[in-house]
Structure formats: C-alpha cells, structure tokens
Amino acid sequence: MNNLDNDIKVKLVKEALSSSERAYSPYSNYCVGAALLSASGRIYTGCNIENSSYGATNCAERTAIFKAVSEGEKDFTAIAIAGHKRGEKPVEYAFPCGICRQVMAEFCKKDFIVIVAVSDEDFKEFTLDELLPESFGSDCIV
Ligand code: THU
Numbered sequence: 001m002n003n004l005d006n007d008i009k010v011k012l013v014k015e016a017l018s019s020s021e022r023a024y025s026p027y028s029n030y031c032v033g034a035a036l037l038s039a040s041g042r043i044y045t046g047c048n049i050e051n052s053s054y055g056a057t058n059c060a061e062r063t064a065i066f067k068a069v070s071e072g073e074k075d076f077t078a079i080a081i082a083g084h085k086r087g088e089k090p091v092e093y094a095f096p097c098g099i100c101r102q103v104m105a106e107f108c109k110k111d112f113i114v115i116v117a118v119s120d121e122d123f124k125e126f127t128l129d130e131l132l133p134e135s136f137g138s139d140c141i142v
Pocket of ligand 1: 025028030031032047048049050057058059060061095096097100
C-alpha cells in the first residue's frame with residue numbers, strides 16, 4: 001500500500017484546484033483540475049480541454065498523465081482531482097471517468113492513490129484498484 005505524507009496530499013489538492021482555473025470548457029462550463037505525482041517527485045498538472053466536436057474533449061486527468069508520459073515519466077504515485085462549475089467552488093467530489101480510469105490502469109499500479117477533493121481540507125482517497133477492479137490490461141493480450 002502506498003503511504004503518502006498528508007502535506008504532499010494537500011499540495012496535490014491545491015495544485016488540482018488551481019489547475020481547474022485553467023480549464024478550457026466553454027461547452028459544459030465545468031472546470032476540472034488534476035495534479036499527478038510522479039515517483040521522481042515531480043508534479044504534472046492538467047485541466048479539461050473541450051472541443052466543439054465534443055468527443056475530442058480531453059479530461060484533466062488524461063491531460064496530466066499525457067503531459068507526464070510525453071516528458072518521459074511512467075511511474076506514478078498519486079493524482080488529485082477537483083471539479084466545479086465555472087466561477088463556483090467545488091461542492092462534490094469529482095471522480096475520474098471510465099476512460100481516465102483505464103488510462104491510469106495503463107501506467108499505474110493497483111495501489112496508485114486517487115484523491116478526490118472539495119477543498120484542501122475536505123478530500124478522500126481511493127486506490128486505483130478500488131475504482132477500477134478486475135481491469136483489462138496488457139497482461140490479457142501478451
Ligand atoms: N471531465 C474531466 O476533466 N475529468 C473527468 O474524469 C470527468 C469529466 C471533464 C470533461 C468535460 O470537459 C467536463 O468535465 C464535463 O464532462
């Protein structure tokens with residue numbers, strides 16, 4: 001089981017909250033931010049980036065993961081996620097969508113920590129295995 005210092009969790013949550021302010025979401029007006037901690041200690045942030053062709057939208061979590069992988073990182077410890085309506089504060093935990101859970105499963109182990117946050121004082125955490133049990137992975141096809 002991964003053990004993360006509370007200070008690091010709070011830092012990730014703060015980064016996720018500030019990243020949500022950079023969301024490009026003119027269609028839903030829902031703003032999501034994510035902060036991904038790599039094993040090297042670097043934090044990669046991401047926001048949702050929508051598109052007029054809705055299916056081309058990229059979620060905040062995948063933005064952060066793809067940024068990190070494109071920078072050469074493939075070993076991750078935790079991600080914090082926060083979502084809210086534009087101009088408002090988060091009122092509920094924003095859980096990662098199914099596609100993002102699958103992308104996490106590509107790069108992260110079962111004990112990867114997913115933190116969903118309303119604020120830096122109100123957040124909870126799950127393991128990836130709790131959010132995506134019995135997942136499909138490369139071990140199925142090689
Ligand atoms: N969204 C995310 O960024 N992450 C998720 O896990 C769920 C949904 C975004 C996509 C879209 O821009 C907006 O939230 C509304 O669905």
